[in-house]
Amino acid sequence: MDRLTNTVRPYAWGSTTAIPGLLGEEPTGGPQAELWMGAHPGAPSRIDRGAGPVSLADVIAADPVAELGAPCADRFGPRLPFLFKVLAAAEPLSLQVHPDLNQAKAGFLAEEEAGIALDAPERMYKDTNHKPELICALTLFEGLCGFRTPAQAADLLEGLNVDGLVPYVDVLRAKPEADALREVFTAVLTAPREAIAATVGEAVAAATGLATGDGPFAADYAMYAAVARTYPGDPGILAGMLMNPVRLQPGEAMYLGAGVPHAYLDGVGVEIMANSDNVLRCGFTPKHIDVPELLRVVRFVPGETDVLHASPADGAYDTPLDDFRLHRHDLDAAARTLDTGRPQIVLCTDGSAELTSADGTHLSLRRGESAFLPAAGAPVRATGSGTLFRATVRG
Template sequence: MELLHNAVRPYAWGSRTAIAELLGKPVPAPHPEAELWMGAHPGGPSRLVDADGDERSLLDELAADPDGQLGPALAARWGGRLPFLLKVLAADEPLSLQAHPSAEQAAEGYAREEAAGIPRDAKNRNYPDPTAKPELICALTEFHALAGFADPERTIRLLRGLDAPGLAHYTELLAGQPDSDGLRALFTTWITLPQQALDQLLPQLLDSCVRQVKERGEFDLECRTVLELGEAYPGDAGVLAAVLLNRIVLHPGEAIYLPAGNPHAYLRGTGIEILANSDNVLRCGLTPKHVDVPELLRVLDFSYGRMPVQRGDEVTPHHFVYPTPAAEFELSRLEWASDDAPVRIDHPGPQVLICIDGAVTLRRADGVELPLRRGESAWLAAADPAVDVVPTSLPASVFRATAGVDSSSN
């Protein structure tokens, strides 16, 4: 087990306070800090810090000893790659509206674009790698998001309540087929509207949302979101698409799982995100970047309903797991309020731990210890023995990333 030194990604939508404060650095940071990466992504791999303070790339360590670092089964299953990436995500502004492909879609799309000779770093490239990218986001602060298509009947009530002349035709289009096919038809229509039509329709939508916000009715939060997005992304079809999605507010410790095809956009807040180690993104809007509409429609899942919110299943005292069907990852939370009983953790594969609150010590049976203060993280290789996580400053909270429970199966 070794301390990690992690990369911070300075995307424009990031926070100048959240990650800096977590890491104990000066606040505000000199520029937005959007994501803290813990893992072996080629774009920003973590570095292992030994007892003398010397650092080695985790990516290089995996290449040199995949069986020892990942375990033989995991190394064989994932081709020597660490299958997950753990992040602290801090959003002060909305991210793009996007979806991710399934494993089959990613493999097929990657092969197709390779055969077409599209450079992997090209702006119009959809599949820079052949792998799926499921995600789970767990709130550290109040966290706001759009995710999954809302029940069409609720969307029809919202659109009728807005009562904008230009929306009437589209409202009745969905009302005539209030199901997944109707959502597909309306989403496709809106995402392909000519810019001239968008420039006529969006101001009507925004004016109607202003009236709704003044009345503070049933859809106050949805209308506020449309107004925020309309200001941030004027003339963008994604502002219309946002009307079709669930507007979600997560409280600390709550999480949502985003499977393949799920349209989503993180709006603001700080959270722990765990995802498959992939860069495959199909954008739907709220971005100046490339939007490949035909490919997006091939990937999107138009099923609808409320997004299930997880609070973590307590598997042992102080140990809560967020179960998902993803083979690439599993996220769990270790939490102590006053009781300082240690938690034994073991796993046949690698583990990443980050201390979010308080302080803990990782203690092996042979007496080797590694203290973690708030903001510090650790790597446990597959070959490492089990450790006890002992809280040393209460309250304490640690998030733990591992491969999924069936990750080593074929």
């Protein structure tokens, strides 16, 4: 077992207090958006096995079979296949989507052949990997995820009584679902900026007035009006009105697969994702947006977003892939034995956790502290009083 020293990323949308509060530290006064745990080359965690702090990425690269286990190393190569984070949003993150594996490989190759530098602002494909992810709320957590049905989107837009939205309502009511969503999504993102900004302004003004009423979309209107305070006139606000609002209570989670547009708006959660930086943005950002490429990746499939709960049996949140698995353990309810044979990162988010290895090694984790458990280690028993999150791969 190795205690982790982790990096906090100071993105502009981050909370100034949430991550310092979790870590028991004084706020810096600036935003502290994400606490990274893992071996991502951008900010790898560090461990100390007696010779001083070293990068977890370097430790894994030196002996991937011992650190990851042979099945994981064979499947994903000599690197940790997931990145684990605490995410603290005080302002909306960009409205975005991630590619699948084939799209990521093709996009990376195309940008390499075009000579676009990896750090260029217009670069979208930083690697050849997909980036599915799962977010689990630590506080009330609000976001947008996936598409509403066109009928629901038409009702919401029509309720604003804005002339500029009438053509979108007509399309949503008249065309097959996928075609309708694609046409309106495309129209919003490709419209002349001044014209669409005026329509957005009218829509937001109407939404603000309806947000305190008792209509069926009052809470949704309030959510879009809040986004507009940070991004006035952004066409992503109208694109977001085509999407499902999601409100997660602590312990609830949602999974985001390839092609699913989404945005995190407010709250604190633990996030786990495949080890990738591939992002295509749709709105809520001053960064580069490539609409044609975006439309190749977005999947225009309507339907409600599933809210996931930890399994009573093993604390796992069910996802359809092997790259990562997140577990939530209530140590007040029962001790847990953490199996071996695969890499694991554990994070205490409340109370404290006592980790005791079968070989007699012991490690205490307070709130905000985390540890790496290598695949070749002995089984570990977790006890204590509080909440422990465990990030690993599918066994």
